[in-house]
Amino acid sequence: MCLGIPGRVTEIYEAGGIRMGKVDFAGITKEVCLAYVPEIQLGDYTIVHVGFAITQLDEESARESLELFTEMGRLNEELNPEEAELAASFPPPRCGARPVKYLDEFRDPELAASMFAEIRAITTRPWAIMEVCGGQTHSIIRNGIDQLLPPEIELIHGPGCPVCVTPLEMIDKALVIAGVPNVIFCSFGDMLRVPGSEKDLFRIKSEGGDVRIVYSPLDAVKIAQVNPTREVVFFAIGFETTAPANAMAAHLAAQLELKNFSLLVSHVLVPPAISAIMESPVCRVQAFLAAGHVCSVMGTEEYRPLVEKYHVPIVVTGFEPLDVLEGIRRTVLQLEGGRAELDNAYARAVRPEGNLPARQMLGDVFEVTDRGWRGIGVIPQSGWRLAEHYRTFDAELRFDVGEIRTQESALCKSGEVLQGLLKPNQCPAFGKECTPRTPLGATMVSTEGACAAYYQYGRFTAASDHSIPLYS
Numbered sequence: 001m002c003l004g005i006p007g008r009v010t011e012i013y014e015a016g017g018i019r020m021g022k023v024d025f026a027g028i029t030k031e032v033c034l035a036y037v038p039e040i041q042l043g044d045y046t047i048v049h050v051g052f053a054i055t056q057l058d059e060e061s062a063r064e065s066l067e068l069f070t071e072m073g074r075l076n077e078e079l080n081p082e083e084a085e086l087a088a089s090f091p092p093p094r095c096g097a098r099p100v101k102y103l104d105e106f107r108d109p110e111l112a113a114s115m116f117a118e119i120r121a122i123t124t125r126p127w128a129i130m131e132v133c134g135g136q137t138h139s140i141i142r143n144g145i146d147q148l149l150p151p152e153i154e155l156i157h158g159p160g161c162p163v164c165v166t167p168l169e170m171i172d173k174a175l176v177i178a179g180v181p182n183v184i185f186c187s188f189g190d191m192l193r194v195p196g197s198e199k200d201l202f203r204i205k206s207e208g209g210d211v212r213i214v215y216s217p218l219d220a221v222k223i224a225q226v227n228p229t230r231e232v233v234f235f236a237i238g239f240e241t242t243a244p245a246n247a248m249a250a251h252l253a254a255q256l257e258l259k260n261f262s263l264l265v266s267h268v269l270v271p272p273a274i275s276a277i278m279e280s281p282v283c284r285v286q287a288f289l290a291a292g293h294v295c296s297v298m299g300t301e302e303y304r305p306l307v308e309k310y311h312v313p314i315v316v317t318g319f320e321p322l323d324v325l326e327g328i329r330r331t332v333l334q335l336e337g338g339r340a341e342l343d344n345a346y347a348r349a350v351r352p353e354g355n356l357p358a359r360q361m362l363g364d365v366f367e368v369t370d371r372g373w374r375g376i377g378v379i380p381q382s383g384w385r386l387a388e389h390y391r392t393f394d395a396e397l398r399f400d401v402g403e404i405r406t407q408e409s410a411l412c413k414s415g416e417v418l419q420g421l422l423k424p425n426q427c428p429a430f431g432k433e434c435t436p437r438t439p440l441g442a443t444m445v446s447t448e449g450a451c452a453a454y455y456q457y458g459r460f461t462a463a464s465d466h467s468i469p470l471y472s
């Protein structure tokens, strides 16, 4: 659910006072909300995330990204989540794991080779760079980028997977609410297999709970409209990329005066997480690759104070292999030159001011709050909750879930993985007790999770990676 998929706008129309449209994704057509991209016209290309267009894209970039998604098998996964999630319940065994790719498998091997050569040429000493986004982690592991870089450069996988960092307490609340008779519990597909303390949402569904996978939060609003006697709850998780879609769902529910719709909100924000990483006395991270799709919504400027305060380079980067390489190249250039600057290496999708209509909606519907991150703990002012005038749609207030006592798996080291203390294949349970078929932690479930990436791309051998804490 973390990625944005490029597609071509084939229809534009109004529905319920909201600008909507049809978007073609390499032959798969979906209804998409266009409210946040008023400039988009018929035939234009856009990046779509959970049913919402978040930014415009040029045709060449869109076509290249679509080819990549098709190659990665992610198109159906993102656009038809219910089908994909059922398939994911029966993933291939370890022997079907795909090995990492090599240089000649890059889309443009010559360009990739010259970028690797330049990075090698400019690197004179060790550097630790964190890629924040789980989509970037998958791109790095799938293409073996970390193995092709000079040994001085270590890539540390960051906590930028929304499914992975949703706190266990919130998963357990979702399980309680989903089990309430008369509730229709709607969620993005990834969340159904995330283990709570005792079970997951798939188990609630198999026990008779009405748990539904939706492509977009607007689908949950429609379900509430056609089921006026049922309580419909949407599990509103994610980073800044996903929050505008959930904000629109709350806004629309208010407009429609829906009394049977609510959101279980667990939104998290990237800049406070970067701040928490840098504040740790044992932090090793020397530069960040910031998540391009988050910045397409929020813009780049909220990173500038972090660059200045911590004297740390932050380079906004896409998720395609060459995007990631370019981000690393620009980062190493800064590090070697003793510079710390905010740099936008994803300018084809990210404007400095971000998406203003989306930011306006976010400011209206949400307010900043402290938020727990699974495996990390509470980070001050690192999340969003519904603002006072939308609190009537807060599922936590509507349902009395009682005291939640959480219990993480004793075997699971996902907290350390999320904090960069361990690489996934250094977890003793990796590939043994814990596989995508039998996940013990969220990082093995999510399509953006680091453990899932290491398993999917055959990284079964523990490397002699650093194990120095990033956080106190």
Ligand code: SF4
Binding pocket: 411, 412, 413, 414, 415, 417, 424, 427, 428, 429, 430, 431, 434, 435, 439, 440, 441, 442, 443, 444, 451
């Ligand atoms: S491999 Fe499994 S048990 Fe180990 S950290 Fe990852 S999710 Fe947890």
